Amino acid sequence: MGLRTYILKRIFYSIILVYFVITLNFFIFTMMPGDPVLILASQMPRREPEVIQTIIETFGLDQPLHIRYGKYVISMLTGQFGVSYETKKPIIGEVGLRLQNTLVLVLPPEILATIVGLILGVIAVRKRGGLFDSASVITSLIAYSLPVFWIAMILILVFSINLNWFPAGHSIPDYWRYIPPQTIWEDWGTRLRHLILPWITLFLLSYGGHLLLARATMLECITEDYVVTARAKGLKERTVLFKHTLKNASLPIITSIAITFGFTLGGAIITEQVFTYPGLGWWIWDSIVNRDYPALQAIFYVIAICVIIANFMADLLYGVIDPRVKYG
Amino acid sequence: MSTRKAKISFEIKRFKNFMSIFAHNRRGMIGVAILVFFITIAVAAPLITPYSPVYIPGEPPIAFQHGKPIWYKYLPVGEETSENVEPMQDPHFRTATSLEETGLEFTINSISESVSLQFTSTIGRETEEREKRCIAIVFNRTNDEDPPEVTANLTKVFYYPYKAPPNRFLGQAAVLVKASENVPVTINVVIEKVGGERKLEWWSQTFKSSETTWITPEPSIDSTNRRWITQKFGPDWQINPAKTMFSEQGNYRYGLEITFNDTLRSEGQNVEATVYVDDFYIRLFGSSFGLLGTDKEGLDVFSQLVYGARISLIVGLLSAFLSTVIGLLIGLTAGYIGKFVDEILMRFTDLLLVIPDTPLYIVLMAISTELTGHPSIWNLILLIALIGWTGFARMVRSSVLSLRERPFIEAAKAVGAGRFRIIMRHILPNVMNLVYVTLATSVPYAITSEAWLSWLGLYDPYVMTWGRMLHDAQGSEGIRMWWWIVPPGLCIAAISLSFILLGYALDEVLNPKLRKRY
Numbered sequence: 001m002g003l004r005t006y007i008l009k010r011i012f013y014s015i016i017l018v019y020f021v022i023t024l025n026f027f028i029f030t031m032m033p034g035d036p037v038l039i040l041a042s043q044m045p046r047r048e049p050e051v052i053q054t055i056i057e058t059f060g061l062d063q064p065l066h067i068r069y070g071k072y073v074i075s076m077l078t079g080q081f082g083v084s085y086e087t088k089k090p091i092i093g094e095v096g097l098r099l100q101n102t103l104v105l106v107l108p109p110e111i112l113a114t115i116v117g118l119i120l121g122v123i124a125v126r127k128r129g130g131l132f133d134s135a136s137v138i139t140s141l142i143a144y145s146l147p148v149f150w151i152a153m154i155l156i157l158v159f160s161i162n163l164n165w166f167p168a169g170h171s172i173p174d175y176w177r178y179i180p181p182q183t184i185w186e187d188w189g190t191r192l193r194h195l196i197l198p199w200i201t202l203f204l205l206s207y208g209g210h211l212l213l214a215r216a217t218m219l220e221c222i223t224e225d226y227v228v229t230a231r232a233k234g235l236k237e238r239t240v241l242f243k244h245t246l247k248n249a250s251l252p253i254i255t256s257i258a259i260t261f262g263f264t265l266g267g268a269i270i271t272e273q274v275f276t277y278p279g280l281g282w283w284i285w286d287s288i289v290n291r292d293y294p295a296l297q298a299i300f301y302v303i304a305i306c307v308i309i310a311n312f313m314a315d316l317l318y319g320v321i322d323p324r325v326k327y328g
Numbered sequence: 329m330s331t332r333k334a335k336i337s338f339e340i341k342r343f344k345n346f347m348s349i350f351a352h353n354r355r356g357m358i359g360v361a362i363l364v365f366f367i368t369i370a371v372a373a374p375l376i377t378p379y380s381p382v383y384i385p386g387e388p389p390i391a392f393q394h395g396k397p398i399w400y401k402y403l404p405v406g407e408e409t410s411e412n413v414e415p416m417q418d419p420h421f422r423t424a425t426s427l428e429e430t431g432l433e434f435t436i437n438s439i440s441e442s443v444s445l446q447f448t449s450t451i452g453r454e455t456e457e458r459e460k461r462c463i464a465i466v467f468n469r470t471n472d473e474d475p476p477e478v479t480a481n482l483t484k485v486f487y488y489p490y491k492a493p494p495n496r497f498l499g500q501a502a503v504l505v506k507a508s509e510n511v512p513v514t515i516n517v518v519i520e521k522v523g524g525e526r527k528l529e530w531w532s533q534t535f536k537s538s539e540t541t542w543i544t545p546e547p548s549i550d551s552t553n554r555r556w557i558t559q560k561f562g563p564d565w566q567i568n569p570a571k572t573m574f575s576e577q578g579n580y581r582y583g584l585e586i587t588f589n590d591t592l593r594s595e596g597q598n599v600e601a602t603v604y605v606d607d608f609y610i611r612l613f614g615s616s617f618g619l620l621g622t623d624k625e626g627l628d629v630f631s632q633l634v635y636g637a638r639i640s641l642i643v644g645l646l647s648a649f650l651s652t653v654i655g656l657l658i659g660l661t662a663g664y665i666g667k668f669v670d671e672i673l674m675r676f677t678d679l680l681l682v683i684p685d686t687p688l689y690i691v692l693m694a695i696s697t698e699l700t701g702h703p704s705i706w707n708l709i710l711l712i713a714l715i716g717w718t719g720f721a722r723m724v725r726s727s728v729l730s731l732r733e734r735p736f737i738e739a740a741k742a743v744g745a746g747r748f749r750i751i752m753r754h755i756l757p758n759v760m761n762l763v764y765v766t767l768a769t770s771v772p773y774a775i776t777s778e779a780w781l782s783w784l785g786l787y788d789p790y791v792m793t794w795g796r797m798l799h800d801a802q803g804s805e806g807i808r809m810w811w812w813i814v815p816p817g818l819c820i821a822a823i824s825l826s827f828i829l830l831g832y833a834l835d836e837v838l839n840p841k842l843r844k845r846y
Contacts, residue, residue: 020679145824147779150817266686270780284687288694304683
């Protein structure tokens with residue numbers, strides 16, 4: 001099977017997954033407790049039958065299940081997430097904004113954690129069983145087991161409450177609503193100050209996992225014959241490690257980055273909760289509290305799509321990087 | 329019979345061999361040590377701490393809210409704190425038979441011998457099924473005596489040892505008065521500093537007839553009772569009677585002043601009045617309590633930490649077990665039966681793997697909350713089991729796929745073994761190593777999932793967990809109290825770490841290929 005068939009197959013699987021996600025989404029949210037009609041009606045000043053009828057018609061709640069399902073699949077595929085029960089505004093605009101915020105929150109620490117984890121993992125492998133190796137394994141195991149929200153709370157306690165270096169929450173200060181920032185430096189600087197603590201949190205959450213994985217895959221590769229050959233050729237240890245071992249070890253690492261992307265997004269949801277950061281995660285919680293189902297469905301869908309795309313990219317990379325991959 | 333014996337002895341040998349390899353695995357032993365520590369704590373929780381980790385309606389409070397730990401004052405940054413003071417050991421007079429044993433003082437302000445104090449065992453506050461006992465102060469003047477106006481004091485003098493004032497005092501004094509028109513009885517409840525000027529008259533009432541029920545001071549003796557403060561000092565939110573009253577070290581007196589107003593009107597008659605006293609105590613709540621302070625409801629944080637080990641272990645082990653069983657069943661079915669079944673099961677697994685579990689847990693927990701009325705720990709365990717099996721099912725499936733092509737399966741088939749028998753007798757034993765390792769490594773996943781769900785507020789109101797402790801701390805000014813938020817996080821990490829180490833060790837021991845790597 002050639003690369004093209006492989007890619008086509010992957011695309012096909014991803015599309016099926018998207019469809020499954022939509023279906024699961026639909027059924028979870030039809031199971032959700034609480035009658036949305038009543039919730040909406042409770043927000044209206046008058047609770048008369050006509051009002052309720054209007055709501056039902058507006059949100060299409062009177063149709064039978066299969067018609068709603070069909071409409072649902074189509075609207076999800078075309079990105080029509082509908083109107084939020086809570087704000088009565090189209091969800092799609094909010095989704096873009098929140099997704100952007102979440103990606104700003106997640107990507108920098110995730111990339112940094114991957115690089116740092118990889119480098120430390122390689123260094124740890126160089127002297128296996130040595131002091132640095134044991135120390136890095138132990139610290140990353142501990143970082144890996146610490147609850148993410150707890151790390152965030154401790155960071156807030158130390159750096160925000162006691163030292164007052166960084167703000168404890170939000171992405172921009174409250175007073176910007178009245179006095180917008182004057183210079184571009186103030187604008188970016190303040191935003192950055194808000195991001196530092198969540199970034200540290202997410203970095204600590206991820207780097208341990210990356211380090212352990214890098215170390216484990218490196219250990220697997222380092223016993224291979226070609227590494228022995230490379231050493232026997234008299235290559236420098238660094239060349240052996242980075243060119244021969246890391247290059248081959250990078251394959252499972254890439255896959256795992258993609259697979260843990262969902263995990264990282266999950267960590268971001270909790271981190272956003274602690275720092276009241278207006279991303280997708282905080283929005284989820286808000287929507288659950290307000291029973292804003294359309295918004296919840298959209299968030300769910302968007303997160304799942306992100307993960308599917310990440311997996312797909314990993315598959316592609318895998319196929320492109322490693323000529324040995326049996327496409328299939 | 330002998331084959332069975334040989335089999336058993338073989339198994340024992342194998343187990344011994346396994347244990348001896350395991351015992352040489354340092355990481356594994358560290359994991360076991362941490363685990364044993366937490367299991368001990370979880371089992372012995374009631375022996376370690378007497379306090380309840382959650383609020384029980386009707387139970388009296390044990391401490392003030394947001395208390396600091398008792399060792400806080402020894403820290404360089406620490407300030408003076410006070411601890412609880414409980415002068416009266418036996419407020420219901422259950423064991424005391426004489427005044428000395430109660431530690432109370434009884435004084436009369438005249439030389440009249442008409443007032444006496446007795447212990448009675450026939451009457452007492454009927455609060456529980458306890459022996460009815462109380463103190464009776466009897467005024468009995470015969471008709472040949474002059475009517476005196478006698479004040480009897482039943483007081484407790486106690487030493488307040490702390491430089492810092494307490495945050496709250498809570499007192500009680502139940503009285504049952506048998507009086508008559510002739511001898512009205514006045515009862516005052518007072519708190520005062522011995523030899524000082526500060527005196528707090530909490531309650532005063534005059535009785536002119538016999539009461540049939542026990543009467544307790546109203547407003548109740550409680551320094552946080554805003555009604556009383558408003559009555560005395562006006563609506564001032566700054567006033568804390570506990571702080572002003574016990575502002576320094578020294579001897580303090582809490583007691584009843586009972587005045588028998590015997591007047592000349594009843595001269596020449598036999599006069600009798602009795603005041604029964606029960607449930608007589610004062611308690612001072614200090615600004616510090618226990619090893620780790622108190623939470624926003626005045627509950628002991630250390631108890632919560634200790635009992636939290638129980639819940640974490642139960643949640644972790646149960647859901648790990650359940651999810652491993654589910655994963656095993658699905659993996660075996662998909663792997664061995666294959667074809668259509670495999671396709672369906674694996675696509676479903678992919679689906680669950682793609683959806684990030686964090687939002688999934690939140691939504692499903694919200695649904696289950698609606699079904700049971702409140703978030704329940706059992707729902708949570710089920711949910712974790714139902715969501716957490718996916719990765720393991722895939723692992724089982726791929727190892728079954730390779731196993732089913734092996735010659736010994738073919739041999740079994742050739743002999744005529746059924747599908748069920750092949751799975752149970754030939755495939756299952758070969759994936760058991762995987763099962764043991766996964767059992768250990770999925771416990772941390774369950775424990776952390778429980779922790780963050782509780783932390784988000786989806787906790788069972790009847791159970792105190794480490795995650796909920798952090799939720800409570802977060803939801804109040806508690807985030808400043810590092811002694812409250814640091815321990816639960818460390819415990820979650822430690823218990824997770826122990827299972828991870830255990831899993832690694834099992835992996836190394838059960839897969840000899842890995843052993844030389846480390």
